[in-house]
Amino acid sequence: GAVVSQHPSWVICKSGTSVKIECRSLDFQATTMFWYRQFPKQSLMLMATSNEGSKATYEQGVEKDKFLINHASLTLSTLTVTSAHPEDSSFYICSARDPRDSLQETQYFGPGTRLLVL
């Protein structure tokens, strides 16, 4: 199956700093990637859809100026949490569909990035 990686796997930062999380499709090209946030023992909540070469689409209630998304190439999307605060501490997960899949149904998820803001 297709492989999606994320870097870093975990990060600790001070309140007020910015953190960048990378999402890469390793063996396929993805024009669209999705970013999710998951709080402990809760479900995955879609934050935004990352579109290669164009602006991201944000879900209602997600601040686009706080969560900056850049999809500069067909294999890389980045999520930058700007001016992070303790309430931004969460598990951030990206996903993408493999265009080699004829139906392009399956979303392949990355391993996630654990963010802790002190």
Place this chain on the structure above:
Amino acid sequence: QQQVKQSPQSLIVQKGGISIINCAYENTAFDYFPWYQQFPGKGPALLIAIRPDVSEKKEGRFTISFNKSAKQFSLHIMDSQPGDSATYFCAASKDTGRRALTFGSGTRLQVQP
């Protein structure tokens, strides 16, 4: 509005038993229904998925049952093993547009030896 409702929240099953997790959806535009398995600290991994044109799909020990009229679908894990202990999420998506997934709330399954 919670578009995909999942139950139970947690489930304890003895080794060799059958684990059953249920989901119900509201949006009739959904036409793709996957189940994901997630271990602590890891990303979700696809287990099995179904489309509304079939009522059941089986892959190994995992079976999805789908009831379109009731807008419900369920995951059955046969011969449950301790290694199956994880959190399971049902999800749904439309076949148009971004086809983003809407997830259920999750079920924490514990299979006791």
